[in-house]
Amino acid sequence: MYTVIGATKSRALRVMWMLEELGEEYAHIGAGPRTPEALKYNPSGKIPALLDGDAVLTDSVAIMTYLGDKHGKLTAPAGTIARAQQDAMTFWLIDEFDAILWAAAKHSFVFPEEQRMPEIKDSLKGEFARAADLLSERLEGPFLMGDQMTHADILAVQCINWSIGAGFPRVSDKLGQWAATMRQRDAFKAAQAR
Numbered sequence: 001m002y003t004v005i006g007a008t009k010s011r012a013l014r015v016m017w018m019l020e021e022l023g024e025e026y027a028h029i030g031a032g033p034r035t036p037e038a039l040k041y042n043p044s045g046k047i048p049a050l051l052d053g054d055a056v057l058t059d060s061v062a063i064m065t066y067l068g069d070k071h072g073k074l075t076a077p078a079g080t081i082a083r084a085q086q087d088a089m090t091f092w093l094i095d096e097f098d099a100i101l102w103a104a105a106k107h108s109f110v111f112p113e114e115q116r117m118p119e120i121k122d123s124l125k126g127e128f129a130r131a132a133d134l135l136s137e138r139l140e141g142p143f144l145m146g147d148q149m150t151h152a153d154i155l156a157v158q159c160i161n162w163s164i165g166a167g168f169p170r171v172s173d174k175l176g177q178w179a180a181t182m183r184q185r186d187a188f189k190a191a192q193a194r
Helices: 012-023 036-041 061-071 081-110 118-138 151-165 173-183 184-190
Strands: 004-007 026-028 047-054 055-058
Touching: 004 012, 004 036, 004 055, 012 026, 012 061, 012 151, 012 184, 047 061, 047 173, 055 061, 055 118, 061 081, 061 151, 081 118, 081 151, 118 151, 118 173
Parallel strands: 004 026
Antiparallel strands: 004 047, 047 055
């Protein structure tokens, strides 16, 4: 059985949602960032961490990639064109969604107050809106990669949720409706309820 370390209202939700989709059992330790429990598993204090036996894995996207490969679900097979396309989408989401939201968080509450530059948040919101419009244009099937759900869908939806909580502009109706549909999945509801 796996153990996920990290508060549900964090990137840990990505890992928990993926485990729910996979039908894998896991324990959950709802530690916040930089808490003693988080520091026990990651010297930076960042969450999430995943325990798989004696192994400790960090970084939500690396964990999702590992789980997909290990269980042969929610991912295209390694070494295929489909996997390269999925990886391209995942890396794009990290650059254009996750990194922008993380930069805004750093300038809102992560950095010490004297290091924060709140005025940067307006440009970050504009960049996120531009990226969300591009993603909306690329969305052609029920999932980002077409007919098969992958961890890229989990990453995108969690970032859209994050953007709402961070007060970013609304995404397009098309993208917003897609994310709302994804949030209706039983696995998402189960992860969020933990």
